[in-house]
Amino acid sequence: GAVVSQHPSRVICKSGTSVKIECRSLDFQATTMFWYRQFPKQSLMLMATSNEGSKATYEQGVEKDKFLINHASLTLSTLTVTSAHPEDSSFYICSARGRREVRNTIYFGEGSWLTVV
C-alpha cells in the first residue's frame, strides 16, 4: 500500500528558533498534501492544504508567516515552524492524496512531536 513518511518523529527546539518537518510520499505522487495539528486528547485540526507547485491554502486562524508550507515536488512537502514558542508544542501530522490511481484514499504520515523549550 501507499506509504507516507514524516521526519523527524520527535524534535525539541529552543524558543525563537525554526524547525522543519518533512512529509514524503514514498511510492506515489502526492498531488495534494494536508497538514494537521493535534493537541493532547483532541482531534486533528487542519492547518493548511498544499498542492504541488502552488501556494498553500491556510485555514482560518493559522498564521501563514509562522507555519511555512512548501510543496515543491510531487513527493515532498515541508512544514517550517518559524520563531517557535512553547505554545507551538504539539503533534503535527501530514496526509497525502495521490493521482488518479490512488485518488480515493488519503494516506497519513506517522506524525511529528514538536517540543519547544
Add this chain to the structure above:
Amino acid sequence: AQTVTQSQPEMSVQEAETVTLSCTYDTSESNYYLFWYKQPPSRQMILVIRQEAYKQQNATENRFSVNFQKAAKSFSLKISDSQLGDTAMYFCAFTHSYGGSQGNLIFGKGTKLSVKP
C-alpha cells in the same frame, strides 16, 4: 459548514463483545466519503473503514462494519469480537468528493475505546 459529531467521548467493552461507536454529520452535499480512523497510542492514523455516500450497501472490513443512514446523516461503527488491540481513539471523518477525488478530511472529536480483558 460541514461538521462531524461523535457524542461518546469514551466507551469500554469486554474482550470478544461487540461495541458500536456513533457518528453524525452535517452537509448539504450529495457526493462525499465517510471514514473511521483508528489512532492507537503510537498516534499513527489507521484507516479502519470507508463508505462512499452513493453506495447504499454498508461497508464491511472483517470485524468492522458500518451502519450508514444517509437520510439521518448517521454513520456508526460496529466492532465485533473486540480485541485488546482495538483499544484506541476512533475518529469519524468526512470529506467531499471532487470529481471522485477527496478533499480535506473533517474529523469528529473522537471516541476513546477501551477493550477490557
